[in-house]
Amino acid sequence: MKNVRSYGPAIVIFVGGLAIWELVVRLFNIQGFILPAPTAILSAFAAEAPTLWRAGLATFVSAVSGLAVGATGGVLAGMAASRFTLIREGAMPLAIAANSTPIIVLAPVANAWFGLTSPIGTVVVVAVLVFFPVMINLVRGLLSAEAQELELMASYAATRGTVLRKLRLPGALPYFFSAMKIASALALIGAIIKEYFGGPQERLGQYITLKAGLFQFEEAWAAILLASAFGIGMYGLILFVERKAMPWHVSVRS
């Protein structure tokens, strides 16, 4: 009952929005290349399902691989930067600067580095994209331990490694998960944009540019729909893991 009540408004707005969209397209006879009707997108989706699914899966795998590589790198770099002041003072301003640049502009360049048909390029672009927010958030999280908590650990003669495991890492979890939420969205955006500029065939990005070029916008929109579904799925998965990993946190506890 509680679920129906809490999701109710969102469902009403979603379905209502679709209905208005459909109505507006039909009423004003809007051309398909400007905005196809939801029903047209759905039937294109059904017709193209096998191709779309193959492309979507390949893109998703690239995005997730890049996310895994970049997040792992970000965590390790964050741990190093929080441990060594010299690394932190040297690397953090650069990381913050890099994080404010549109790294995605690397996409066309990556083809030159890894070859037009190599899937590595996409993984690398995604990894670089997610590396910085994960690193920066992790450093903040690891340094968020309060002075008194550190004194407490000192009074137990805890080693540096123990302080890391028992205090700093658990304390950094909320920061890590908010970084992962940003990073998961970035990963999918990065992968698809990278594919706009070439790379292996049968990818979502390739599919979208191809269909748009052929003025088959229903198909392009069907691909966008699938990309959105993957994005929401990834976000949901991270939310789920977050709840399991830190049931004690303010944002999770009921």
Next chain:
Amino acid sequence: MTSTISLDNVSMVFGSGIDAVKALESIDLDVQPGEFVSLIGPSGCGKSTMLRVIGDLISPSAGTPQVNGKSPHQARLDRDYGMVFQSATLLDWRTVLENVALPLEIMGIDRPERDAVGRKMLELVQLDGFASHYPWQLSGGMQQRVSIARALSFQPSILLMDEPFGALDEMTRERMQMELLRIWEETETTVLFVTHSIAEAVFLSTRVIVMSPRPGRIVDRIDVDLPQPRGFDTREHQRFFELITRVREALRAIEDEPA
């Protein structure tokens, strides 16, 4: 018999040059095993600093502190101290039992044993039944009891308490004072207790050390000869009021001093 805590001419200066602040000046203090000693004085008198020097959280600028006949550093490595701060400082991600057992976990004691000890400690602070709760599910007073249980879990010979009841309401505070005295009697721990409250210092202690600020010095040492064990009647004891007056006058004498 070795003193549990002995400070010999200990001074502490923060900063240097014109900004230097003398937090402690020539402090001499001896605390015998089993004593309950309170440090009282206005803000900036160095009472917390003194506690931190003894607990090896900071090193003094001069003088020799000794704890159980060792340097504070060695005493810390030997886990001679249990510390309790004004805020309970419990770890959010650990249950009450896991918080209490944290020191034991760090000492490498295996789970069954540390759970057993943890549960016994929770009984001691009358929180059995809350073992699997999380800190945020407890009231401020209960959280502070958990933090006391945690400090006692590894049976340190010394309990260093920095205004542990400062954030609690009056009713909770008086209940906690009774509990602390009961625990002190049961465990025979030596307690060094920093407080702002004159009544609290007199009620709890065997000795009250009065300190003055800028520079932090000991201006009076008052033996509290109230009968043990203390209880409800203690607060209505004639001698209790006399001692409170005695401490209050010692504190007022500081204010009257030319700055």
